[in-house]
Amino acid sequence: xxxxxxxxxxxxxxxxxxxxxxxxxxxxxxxxxxxxxxxxxxxxxxxxxxxxxxxxxxxxxxxxxxxxxxxxxxxxxxxxxxxxxxxxxxxxxxxxxxxxxxxxxxxxxxxxxxxxxxxxxxxxxxxxxxxxxxxxxxxxxxxxxxxxxxxxxxxxxxxxxxxxxxxxxxxxxxxxxxxxxxxxxxxxxxxxxxxxxxxxxxxxxxxxxxxxxxxxxxxxxxxxxxxxxxxxxxxxxxxxxxxxxxxxxxxxxxxxxxxxxxxxxxxxxxxxxxxxxxxxxxxxxxxxxxxxxxxxxxxxxxxx
Amino acid sequence: xxxxxxxxxxxxxxxxxxxxxxxxxxxxxxxxxxxxxxxxxxxxxxxxxxxxxxxxxxxxxxxxxxxxxxxxxxxxxxxxxxxxxxxxxxxxxxxxxxxxxxxxxxxxxxxxxxxxxxxxxxxxxxxxxxxxxxxxxxxxxxxxxx
Numbered sequence: 001x002x003x004x005x006x007x008x009x010x011x012x013x014x015x016x017x018x019x020x021x022x023x024x025x026x027x028x029x030x031x032x033x034x035x036x037x038x039x040x041x042x043x044x045x046x047x048x049x050x051x052x053x054x055x056x057x058x059x060x061x062x063x064x065x066x067x068x069x070x071x072x073x074x075x076x077x078x079x080x081x082x083x084x085x086x087x088x089x090x091x092x093x094x095x096x097x098x099x100x101x102x103x104x105x106x107x108x109x110x111x112x113x114x115x116x117x118x119x120x121x122x123x124x125x126x127x128x129x130x131x132x133x134x135x136x137x138x139x140x141x142x143x144x145x146x147x148x149x150x151x152x153x154x155x156x157x158x159x160x161x162x163x164x165x166x167x168x169x170x171x172x173x174x175x176x177x178x179x180x181x182x183x184x185x186x187x188x189x190x191x192x193x194x195x196x197x198x199x200x201x202x203x204x205x206x207x208x209x210x211x212x213x214x215x216x217x218x219x220x221x222x223x224x225x226x227x228x229x230x231x232x233x234x235x236x237x238x239x240x241x242x243x244x245x246x247x248x249x250x251x252x253x254x255x256x257x258x259x260x261x262x263x264x265x266x267x268x269x270x271x272x273x274x275x276x277x278x279x280x281x282x283x284x285x286x287x288x289x290x291x292x293x294x295x296x297x298x299x300x301x302x303x304x
Numbered sequence: 305x306x307x308x309x310x311x312x313x314x315x316x317x318x319x320x321x322x323x324x325x326x327x328x329x330x331x332x333x334x335x336x337x338x339x340x341x342x343x344x345x346x347x348x349x350x351x352x353x354x355x356x357x358x359x360x361x362x363x364x365x366x367x368x369x370x371x372x373x374x375x376x377x378x379x380x381x382x383x384x385x386x387x388x389x390x391x392x393x394x395x396x397x398x399x400x401x402x403x404x405x406x407x408x409x410x411x412x413x414x415x416x417x418x419x420x421x422x423x424x425x426x427x428x429x430x431x432x433x434x435x436x437x438x439x440x441x442x443x444x445x446x447x448x449x450x
Contacts, residue, residue, distance in 0.1 A: 013391045016363040024311050086312055087337035093358060094347040100354040107361055111312070111342045 004035030007133050012106065015133045019108050022125035033125055040250065042074070042136035043238045044127055046156030048181075051144025053164040054188040056095035057221040059141050063099055064224075065231045066137065072104040074135030076127060078120050080143045081111040088112070092141060106135060112143055119143070119151050121264075124257050127155065137234070153181045154256040157246050158237050160230075162186045163202075165194030179205060182214045184233060190218035190226060274299065313437050314342045315366040316359045318350040321373030328422075329370040332400070335426040336368070341433075352382035360392050365437040369399035376403050376411070376419075384415050394444055396436050400424065 006014035018036075021029040047055050056077065063073045077092035088111035099105040108130075110120040119142055120126070130138045142152050153159050161182035179185065179202065187198050199216055206213035215233060219226035237246060271278065281295040317333045319326040326348050333343045344362050346354070350369075359367050371379060380397065387393055398417040408419045417436060420429055 013360055016361055020363045081342075082337065085338055085340045087340045088312075088342045089333060089337045089345060090342060091345045093344060097347065097354070101357050107358075109342075109344050109362060113312075 002035060004032055004037075004132075007036055007129060010133055012103075012133075015106065015129060016108070018129050019122075019126055022129065023110060023113075023120065023122045025122070029125065033128060036129060036132040040128075040131060042127075042131040042138045043234070044131075044138050044140065044155065044157045045234060046140045046142065046152035046159040047162060048142040048145055048152045048159065049162035049186075050164075053144070053162045054221045055141050055144070055162050056092045058162055058186070058188055058219060058227070058230075059092075059139050060096045060098060061219075061221045061224055061227045062139070062231055062234075063096070063105055065228055067099075067102065067104055070104070071137070072106075072135045074127075074130030074133070074138040075105070075107040075141065076110060076123060076130070076138070077107065077141045078110045078112055078123070078143050081113050083114070086113070106130065106133070119155065123155050154253055157249050157253075158183045158234060160184045160186055160234070162188050163198060164189040165192045165198045180209070180211075183237070184230070185214050185216045186230060187216065187218045188221055191220045191223070312340060312342045313366065313433065314344065314362060314364040315368055315433065316344045316346060316355065316362060316364045317368045318346045318355045318358075318370070319348050320350050320352070320355065320369050320371045320379050321375050322349060326370070328372075328400070332368065332370065332426065332429070336430065336433075339430040339434075341430075352379055352386055355383055356386040356390060356392065359387070359395060360390060364395060365440070366396040366398060366433055368433075369397070371399060371401040371403075374402075376401060377407055380411050380416050381414055388415075394440055396433065396440060398429075398433065398436075400429075 003014050003018055007018050018032055020026075021032055047059055049055055059075060059077070063075065066073050075096070077090070079088055079090045079092065081088040090109035090111060092109055093107060096107055099107065108126065110122065110126065112120050115121045119140075123140060127138050127140060140152065140155060159181050161179060161184070163186070165187065185202055185206075187195055187202070189195065195218060199218060202216055203213070206216075217226060217230050217233065219230055221227060277299060281290075281299055284290045285292050285295050315336060317329055317336070319329045330345075333345045336343045344358065344364065346358055355367060355369065367383070369379070369383070380399070383397055387395055387397065393415075396417050397415070398419065400420040400422070402422065403411075403419050411419065418432055
């Protein structure tokens with residue numbers, strides 16, 4: 001049996017190996033992804049927000065509720081790679097230990113490996129494999145992010161931005177990027193002082209915008225308070241009422257994904273054929289013999 | 305970037321048994337990260353089932369278990385058995401703690417890798433894992449069927 005067929009049948013070891021292939025950009029990954037099929041059935045939910053807001057704990061609490069409905073849940077948890085050593089400490093599983101041994105939950109930790117936006121370059125493909133293996137929903141937890149890292153919107157059907165009280169200044173700065181990216185805003189750690197003030201601040205920030213305000217929910221992931229409301233709201237988005245906006249989002253996602261993949265492939269081919277020209281141009285620019293703009297023009301000359 | 309290393313080594317670091325502090329495991333996890341490894345840290349009081357379950361989902365090259373409870377002659381063999389039963393026999397199982405040389409030898413006969421006592425220089429641990437994982441990847445590539 002092929003690896004793709006094993007993954008579709010829910011073989012967890014095959015899924016783990018497939019995830020490694022896509023994460024490593026292995027030559028076998030393209031064939032695997034083509035084989036595994038295209039159907040996008042799972043609701044892909046992005047969970048993002050600043051470090052310490054409680055993203056992992058919330059993912060764990062949501063997962064427990066979906067398991068109660070007998071739904072299989074896939075989790076991709078991204079943590080940052082060191083730009084210096086390439087090493088990474090992936091610690092999200094610590095908050096998800098209650099799901100250990102549950103065949104209906106699959107958790108994979110990914111290092112960002114230099115990708116921007118709090119994600120990993122393999123995230124689209126990894127989500128496809130979990131989808132093909134029958135997990136629905138698929139949750140993607142990003143690196144703890146600050147301002148403007150909104151790549152998750154291009155991966156997820158639904159983006160949940162998780163914030164916590166006691167970070168007032170942070171939220172000021174984040175209004176522009178992250179909060180606009182949210183389909184759902186969650187104020188977690190709602191049992192802490194300042195939660196209501198944060199909700200009020202988010203509400204007034206949302207009113208200033210020219211777009212419909214996203215729902216704002218309060219949760220306490222450690223006790224489970226408010227998490228069921230969040231789960232119901234997320235499930236409702238795949239129901240009939242929100243089906244249209246979800247379809248629009250998927251179209252947008254397909255656009256962004258294809259463009260990114262073609263850009264990557266073209267850049268790879270382009271530079272593979274021009275390593276020497278690049279080296280010569282770089283020397284000329286560094287020595288002051290030519291300007292960067294002129295060097296770029298020369299490099300691009302004759303390129304369609 | 306010219307001498308880009310091969311794919312990062314993925315290792316699961318777990319604290320097994322019932323004793324409740326994981327400072328040592330955290331120090332090792334940080335050292336391995338700084339050596340360029342992708343370290344999946346799973347925290348305290350991990351059972352063999354939890355360790356193997358996580359290791360297989362994460363498709364790691366190696367498992368490092370920190371263990372000070374004296375239960376090494378039970379826990380390490382259980383992990384090895386589970387790995388064999390569930391298709392993870394190529395994963396290196398190593399670790400550290402206070403383990404008498406006699407016990408370490410017996411465990412190695414069962415398929416456990418080298419075990420390291422307190423005070424082992426971290427560089428030695430890093431070098432051992434690098435060498436051992438490289439050898440296992442080499443073997444895996446030569447026997448893998450597409």
